[in-house]
Amino acid sequence: MKLNGKTLCKLFISTLYISTFTFGGGFVIVNFMKRKFVDELHWIDEQEMLDITAMAQSAPGAIAVNAAILVGWKVQGFFGMLTAVVGTILPPMVILTVISFFYEKFAANRYVALVLQGMQAGVAAIILDVAWGLGTSVLKSKEWLHYAVLLLAFVSAFVLGVNVIYIILASLAVGILKEALSHKRRCEK
Amino acid sequence: MIYLQLFFAFLQVGLFSVGGGYAAIPLIQSQAVEKYGWLTLSAFTNLVTVAEMTPGPIAVNAATFTGLQIAGIGGAAVATLGCISPSLCLVSALAVLYGKYKKNTAFQNVLQILRPAVVALIFSAGLRILRLVAFDEQTIALQNANYIGILLFAGAFFVLRKWKLNPILVLLMCGALNLLFYAIFGWI
Structure with missing residues (x-):
């Protein structure tokens, strides 16, 4: 992979910008990344972004950092990975260093709380907007097994509160089983 | 050390x-x-x-x-x-x-099944946050409903879907509007 200074620079600015505004956990940053790297810059395709999400979620460590590592490797190899990770961890480090001087006042401030409460509504809208777009492309696949996996995973996660890791592992097992069966069928023919 | x-x-x-x-x-x-x-x-x-x-x-x-x-x-x-x-x-x-x-067919076929599950997880994460926004308390009941939050969500979802507005701009606007609403309608 040829190292491109301009791409690295863009990757750094994008991850810095995304990380600065990522409130509310790992799934939010994955959604911002999808919008930036898939829809806007076309560096990654939609399928790959879903694979990145699954890997970032199931590997140990912070989802945002994991996703940055995967996106960085994909875009510019090792140095892309370093760039994306630095871009992702710099904003929280700087912000927390500044806040640490008056953090008790910050935690108790009513105006701060109200702004954050409003932003939470925006976070829900962003996640569901991305899920909507991804969901329609699953529905277009017209494969009953895809529909079944989508439905079962949703019920397990949202209604039953099953740990996300188990859901990913179970779907992986279904995928392997299906592939093994169709492979066997191909061999018999 | x-x-x-x-x-x-x-x-x-x-x-x-x-x-x-x-x-x-x-x-x-x-x-x-x-x-x-x-x-x-x-x-x-x-x-x-x-x-x-x-x-x-x-x-x-x-x-x-x-x-x-x-x-x-x-x-x-x-x-x-x-x-x-x-x-x-x-x-x-x-x-x-x-x-x-990535280009291996068998690997791709396995990932095909994983992807709908990931979509479901993203959907579920969004709904969980929405539930938190729409109802202040743990129990879901009409008297706990946060109408301003629901309104902000609906507005944000609409502008994101319809006009593909920059999500970070949407986020900041939601924060500012919430502060404004409470300033206008008094502290509840």
């Missing part, structure tokens, strides 16, 4: 927290509060609140804060490095493997 301790304490947090922020909280507590006594329990509780209010992964926030308290900027850097190094190794290995086998 203290740098090494910080590094290894947060290395464990990074290595054993699987599945995001909420998995990391008890691990941070056991290292920074119980094992080393770097933070008091009330300082830790405030830290969790602040970490939730500021951007970035909770583990990185906690590492920065604890490192700063114990050993200044250097401590913050060492603790953060400790917390991300398991990811740097393991996830990099995953990235390289993925890049290598």
Whole structure:
């Protein structure tokens, strides 16, 4: 992979910008990344972004950092990975260093709380907007097994509160089983 | 010495927290509060609140804060490095493997089944936050409904779908509007 200074620079600015505004956990940053790297810059395709999400979620460590590592490797190899990770961890480090001087006042401030409460509504809208777009492309696949996996995973996660890791592992097992069966069928023919 | 301790304490947090922020909280507590006594329990509780209010992964926030308290900027850097190094190794290995086998048909077929599940997980995460926004309390009942929150959500969803507005702009507008609504309609 040829190292491109301009791409690295863009990757750094994008991850810095995304990380600065990522409130509310790992799934939010994955959604911002999808919008930036898939829809806007076309560096990654939609399928790959879903694979990145699954890997970032199931590997140990912070989802945002994991996703940055995967996106960085994909875009510019090792140095892309370093760039994306630095871009992702710099904003929280700087912000927390500044806040640490008056953090008790910050935690108790009513105006701060109200702004954050409003932003939470925006976070829900962003996640569901991305899920909507991804969901329609699953529905277009017209494969009953895809529909079944989508439905079962949703019920397990949202209604039953099953740990996300188990859901990913179970779907992986279904995928392997299906592939093994169709492979066997191909061999018999 | 203290740098090494910080590094290894947060290395464990990074290595054993699987599945995001909420998995990391008890691990941070056991290292920074119980094992080393770097933070008091009330300082830790405030830290969790602040970490939730500021951007970035909770583990990185906690590492920065604890490192700063114990050993200044250097401590913050060492603790953060400790917390991300398991990811740097393991996830990099995953990235390289993925890049290598991405074009393999069997691997692609298996991933085909994984993708709808990931979509469902994203959908579920969004709905969970929406539930938190729409109802102030744990129980879902009409008298607990937060109408301003529901309105903000509906508006944000509409402009994102219809006009593909920049999500970060939408986020900031939601925050500003919520403050404005409460300023106009009084403090409830």
